[in-house]
Amino acid sequence: MPPDGDFPGHIDVPVMSAPVLGRTTQHSAAWETISTRKITDREAILARWPDWHLKKQVPDSALDVSSLPVSGLTPREREIVHHDATSLVEALRERRYTAVEVTRAFCHVATIAQGLTNCLTEVFFGEALERATELDRHMQETGKPVGPLHGLPVSIKDHILVKGRDTASGYAEWAYRTVSDRDAVAVAILRKAGAVLYVKTANPQTLLALETNNNIYGRTLNPFNRKLTPGGSSGGEGALISVHGSPLGIGTDIGGSIRIPAAHMGLYGLKGSVARMPHAGLLGSHDGMDAITGALGPIATSARDLALFCRVMxxxxxxxxxxxxxxxxWRQDVVDGVDIPNQLCIAILWDDGVVAPHPPILDALKRAKDALLAAGHEVITWEPVGHQEAWDLILKLYFLDGGAEYRETLAHDPPVPQIEWMMxxxxxxxxxxxxxxxxxxxxxREAFRAKILQHWNSTEARTRTGRPVDAVLSPVAPTLAPPHDTTRWWGYTSYWNLMDYSAAVFPVGRLDADEYRARDVSADIVLPSDSRNPTEEFIRAQWAPQTYHNAAVSLQLIGRRLNEERVLGMLRKVEDALHSSH
Amino acid sequence: MPPDGDFPGHIDVPVMSAPVLGRTTQHSAAWETISTRKITDREAILARWPDWHLKKQVPDSALDVSSLPVSGLTPREREIVHHDATSLVEALRERRYTAVEVTRAFCHVATIAQGLTNCLTEVFFGEALERATELDRHMQETGKPVGPLHGLPVSIKDHILVKGRDTASGYAEWAYRTVSDRDAVAVAILRKAGAVLYVKTANPQTLLALETNNNIYGRTLNPFNRKLTPGGSSGGEGALISVHGSPLGIGTDIGGSIRIPAAHMGLYGLKGSVARMPHAGLLGSHDGMDAITGALGPIATSARDLALFCRVMxxxxxxxxxxxxxxxxWRQDVVDGVDIPNQLCIAILWDDGVVAPHPPILDALKRAKDALLAAGHEVITWEPVGHQEAWDLILKLYFLDGGAEYRETLAHDPPVPQIEWMMxxxxxxxxxxxxxxxxxxxxxREAFRAKILQHWNSTEARTRTGRPVDAVLSPVAPTLAPPHDTTRWWGYTSYWNLMDYSAAVFPVGRLDADEYRARDVSADIVLPSDSRNPTEEFIRAQWAPQTYHNAAVSLQLIGRRLNEERVLGMLRKVEDALHSSH
Structure with a gap:
């Protein structure tokens, strides 16, 4: 039951129709004009709070700007934005902070993050501060929080409906004509739970990219190395949360769009199975496509915040x-360890057989393996099956109409480089x-799913316990955050969309190019001496420590379908093992 | 966990490919030839057990033949076949009967039922008796049952794969070329659970009919009045189980195909939501269609047997x-009453706004209403929304290809009357x-589902408790079992396939044409004075007590999606109310 006993039937469920609108009538203005207008509008809103802007100019050549967004904060504000959502909600509930001061702190950081990384789309600090004021008043008058997320600022990916806000979703064509009359269900629940909405964040044109670039706002940058992408399609979320401009954000993932930005930005992200989390109220192309569908989920700074989000939803x-x-x-008891074996058996996917991961990722897997073994867990190798086949198949499912709808939209909104590649x-x-x-x-698709399910089951023959492996530990991508416009292989993430399995991403470090020395992983994996295909050749040629300097190193933990709680419960054990091995 | 601790991964999951085979190459023989051969084969097998045949000729003009199948049984055999599955399994476990004697009794009845109603397709009594012998030996040697259905005969609808058996599925084209190399998952589980498989049962050509007729075997008859249909598409199951030729059968339902034969034959049937019960290993047209899909489920002689089946699966x-x-x-505790309110609030659908039910069905609803009120439950009227719209929509989903695949198959297998109507x-x-x-x-489809979900939620405004209704009580069809080839309106069942809600059918009586007097239901429902459309006109003109003499009267209880346990838990309370009002 919701904490306030309120029947959720009172939430208006959005009916998605904007893409139809966007397709049937055409903007009279060219995309360049719309872009200028959207950017001008955004800057005008941000200009209302001049105190929150960075006092000095930062040259475009400055690569690592990650510490700047919090640089002007008071010590108290700095403390606020360094909480994870779980502890921040606790502090708000205990009235150690007011909702207004928390909101102000995140608005402040978000303003600077925007200037440095171009991560925001819609900005509504004014509404947020009003809401925070109301929440404080409620707390003062009743002594009780409004809901389980009382006073928590939450950022929202652009294509998710927020009442009264535009939902341009990376298409200039949709700008100004997709102002929503209601919230997506996830957003409505956030509001009921007491969250404070204050920004929407950038996603790429078409949403079908693991980088974030569109003709309205241009490119979103990775604040740890601005030559790199923050990933996509929930890239605005990744960039913003990574510099403490938001304690929790919501993204969506149909091929890696939560996991890739979480990984590239050193954050936590959860792509659950389809139909577990609310999903109504997203705008995008291919509305009504259901041969393959995405999942909405959280991006956060701690694993426990992923559970917090799901639990509240x-x-x-x-x-x-x-x-x-x-x-x-939601089975929080499972997240907390019930039904999770003390000794996990984890299969490591070292190489998907299509594109071998770059050395720092293999190093991370090796380190994880050693730590898991040291903590008493069992580790076997996951034999990759059909990663190219899976990609070929999911591509067909993405493009059942042969790309017609995208081509139609792109006729008035020229493809950005990643979309040109995708098309x-x-x-x-x-x-x-x-x-x-x-x-x-x-x-x-069903035959493939049955085959891999059987493959998973068959690991029982190779484990000491005689039960199939509990999880797969895998790269999130073959590279760390790539230089802009060079993402070429989705196979480590999209495979698990095709399977509809639960997968969480978590950070394990950051690459220091100057200190980097590759570990010897030859005992665990025989890497191909030659590239096996042009994609691998392209990605192999990309490797140079300096290119990825300061990029986050992350891994992915995959569980069976609809096993979100088990994945988070196992992730806790994996992180315990990794931390105790330090 | 399975009772034997066996990991189910050891079951081979069937890959469905037969329809493709059936389409790409054509039988050299004409359908008439194949039909003769299939029927001859079936009769030859039945002829191996001459003792089980009826000793006297029954003229085709004999309408009610329902008591004949058990007429030649010994008192002990008669006792056996009158158990429901739950008590039969208990008796077998307690070794009050052997598996062999139970199997023989049902084979005996099934043989006669076949002769009177044409309900069987594949007959494999020999294999069944061998299996029963093995089970008895196991019981004797270990003192333990093989599984939770030890020794229980279970009948299987023709299009469900049974290893080593043909899966013609009502298409002459498929006969003899769809002998399966493995079991459907539900069948494999039945075997592991100790069930005895002995027959497959008739389904109509295309499966897209609520009667049972095909070019291989011809028509299946309703043993209580052979001028009437037993319903379909799981009509062989209905006819067989209704005369005690099987204690439990499995059917499938994409528009009413479990519920209609259960209703017309005075049995219990459960159509759960999609993806709750095993479904892999069914042959039919439109393999791979997923805009609308069916559900596999039980047909039985008691409500508790529906739960038994689901629990074991x-x-x-x-x-x-x-x-x-x-x-x-499976939450058996919910079936047993946990989380089920003591005072239910039930909405009665009197008329779907398209085709008003015939008087005996309104009478049954009225009687149920009175009984529910007398037992302290709350009853409100369910306002029908969009039943014609739902039918128009589901028809499109059934025929996404405009009927091309059916037309192709029917080119060599001329449509029977119900299929001619459907086409x-x-x-x-x-x-x-x-x-x-x-x-x-x-x-x-999603917008429709959201609208009706909201409609359900909105009943909270009309209930005393302030919570939405717990269930909808509805007709199963606008008529009792219709005369052959006259079924014209699926809306009372297919509506809940479109919604993907859980629905159970249960018997409330049988029509005695000579004693029949319609009750006054005018206080509950205003019936249209004129027919609202040609379908209603056709069905209204059909009404005459004598036409439906001896037909079963049944109702349908509908719960929310994936609420199979709640529906069965509520059904228990509804039946308690009905029985205590007698």
Whole structure:
């Protein structure tokens, strides 16, 4: 039951129709004009709070700007923005901070983060401060929080509906005409839970990119090395949260869009299985596509915040609002360890057989392996099966219409480089699949899922316990955060979208190019001596420590379908092992 | 955990490919030849057990033959076949009966039922008796049952794969070329649980009919009045189980195919939500269609047997085998009353606004209402919303390809009357929908589901408790079992497939045409004075007590999505109320 006993039926569920609008009538203005207007609007709003801007100019050549957003804070503000969401909510509940001062601190940091990384789209600090004032008043009058997220600022990816705000979603075509009359269900729940909404954040054109660039706002930068991408498509979230401009954000993931920015920015991200978390109220192309669908989920600075988000979402019983959602209450006891074996058996995916990971990622896996073994867990190798096949298949599912809808939109909104690359991957020579072909693709997807499920089950033959492995530990991508416009391989993340498995991303370090020495992993994995395909050749040629200086190193822990709680419960044990090995 | 601790990963999951085979190569023989051969084969097998045949000829004009199948039984055999599955399993476990004598009794009844109603397709009594012998030996040697269904005969609808058996599924084209190399997952679980498989049962050509007729075997008859249909598509199951030829059967339902035969035959049937029960290993047209999918479920002689079936299926954790299944263990405690309010609030659907039910169905609803009120439950009226809209939409989802695949198959296998009617309903002028249109249909489906979910939630304004209604009580069809070839309106069942809600069917009586007097239901429902459409006109004109003499009267109890346990828990309270009002 929701904490306030309120029946969630009172939330208005959004009906998604904006893309249809965006397709049927065309803006009279060119995209360049719309872009200028959106950027001018955003700057005008930010200009209302001049105190929150950085006092000095930062040259474009400055690469690591990650410490600047918090540089002008008071010690108390600095303390506030360094909390994770869980402890911040606790502090707010205990009235150690007011909602207003917390909101102000994050607005302050977000303003600077925006100037340095171009991570924001819609800014509504005024509404946020009003809401925070109300929350403080409620707390003062009743002595009670409004809900489980009382006073917590939460940032929202641009394509997720927020009432009264534009939902341009990376398309200039949609700007100013997708002002929503209601909240996405996840956003409505956040509001009911007492969260403070203050910004929406950048996502790429089409959303089908693991970088963040669009014709409205341009590119979002990685604040730890601005030559690198923060990842995408939830890249604005990644950039913002990584510099403490938000304690918690929501993204979406249909091929890696939560996990990649979380990984590249050294954060935590959870892509649950489809239909576990609220999903109604997202704008994007291909509305109604259900052969493959995405999942909404949190990006945060701690693993426990991922659980906090999920727990709050499911506390409001969103399955009573959104027909596709599964009535499966959150099992916090599992996150806390119930039903999680003390000795895990984890399979490590060293190389997916298509694109071998760069050395620092293999190093991270090796370090994790040693730490897991030292903590008494079992580790075996995950034999990769069909990663190229999975990519070829998911590409077809992404482009059932042969790319027609994207091409139509891009006719007035020229593709940014990552989208140009993606459109070059369109299968079936750009023709739509027939109904019979779609049925066969659905069957191929189910056959693939059955094959990999069987593969997972069959690990029972290789474990000491005789039970199948509990989780797969894997790279998130073959590289750390890549230089802009060079992301070329989604296979480490999109594979688990095709499988619809639960996957969490967590940080394990940061690359110092000057000190970097590759570890010897030859006992664990035989790497191909030659590139196995042009993609691997491209990515192999990219490797040079200096290119990735200061980039986050992250890993991915994958569990079975709808096992979000188990993944987080296991992640706790994995992190315990990693920390005790230091 | 499965009772034997066996990991279900050891079950081979079938890959469905037979329809593709059936389409790409054509039988050299005409359907008439195949039909003769299949029927001859079936009769030859039945002829091996001459003692089980009826000793006298029954003229085709004999309408009520329902008592004949058990007429030649010994008192002990008669006792056996009158158990429900739950008590039979208990008796077998307690060694009051041997598996062999139980199997023989049901084979005996099934043989006669076949002769009277044409309900069987594949017959494998020999294999069944061998299996029963093994089970008895196991029991004798170990003192323990093989599994929770030790020795229970279970009948299987034809299109569900049974290893070593043909899966013609109502298409002459598929006969003899769809002998399966493995079991459907549900069948494999039945075997592991100790069930005895002995027959497969008739389903109609295309499976898309609520009657049972095909070019291989012809029509299946309703043993209580052979002028009437037993319903379909799981009509062989209905006819067989209703005369005690099987204690439990499995059917499938994408528009009413479990519920309609259960209702017309005075049995219990459960259509759960998609992805709750095992589903892999069914043959049918449109393999890979997932805009609308069916559910596999039980048909039985008691409500508790529905729970028995589900409990056993989920005990084997089929989600570890079949990727689409939801990891949601069976909550028998809910069936037994936990979390079920003592005072239910039930909404009665008197008329769906398209085709008003015939008087005996309104009478049954009225009687149920009175009984529920007398037992202290609350009853309100369910306002029907969009039943014609739902039908128009689900028809499009059934025929995304404009009927092309069916037409192709029917070219060599001429449509039986119900299929001729169904093919006349094909939308979109028989053209396939485009990818963009399919996306819009998916959206329309989701919008419809959201609207009805909201409608359900909104009943909170009309209940005394202030909570939404717990269940909807509804007709199963506008008529009792119709005369052959006259079924015209699916809306009372297919609506809940479109919604993907859990629905159980249960018997409330049988029509005696000579004694029948309609009750006055005018206080509860204003019936239209004129027919609202040609379908209603057709069905209204059909009403005459004598036409439906001896037909079962049944109702449907509907709960929210994935609430199978709650529906069965509520059904228990509803039946208690009905029984105490007698």
């Amino acid at each position: 499911l506390q409001y019983r969103p399955w009573l609002l959104e027909p596709p959602l599964i009535e499966m209450p 070059s991957q369109v299968p079936n020579d750009g023709a739509p699949f027939s109904v019979a072909e779609i049925f066969r693709l659905n069957l191929a | 989920l005990q084997y954790r089929p989600w570890l085998l079949e990727p689409p299944l939801i990891e949601m263990p 006349s309903q094909v939308p979109n002028d028989g053209a396939p929908f485009s990818v963009a249109e399919i996306f819009r249909l998916n959206l329309a």
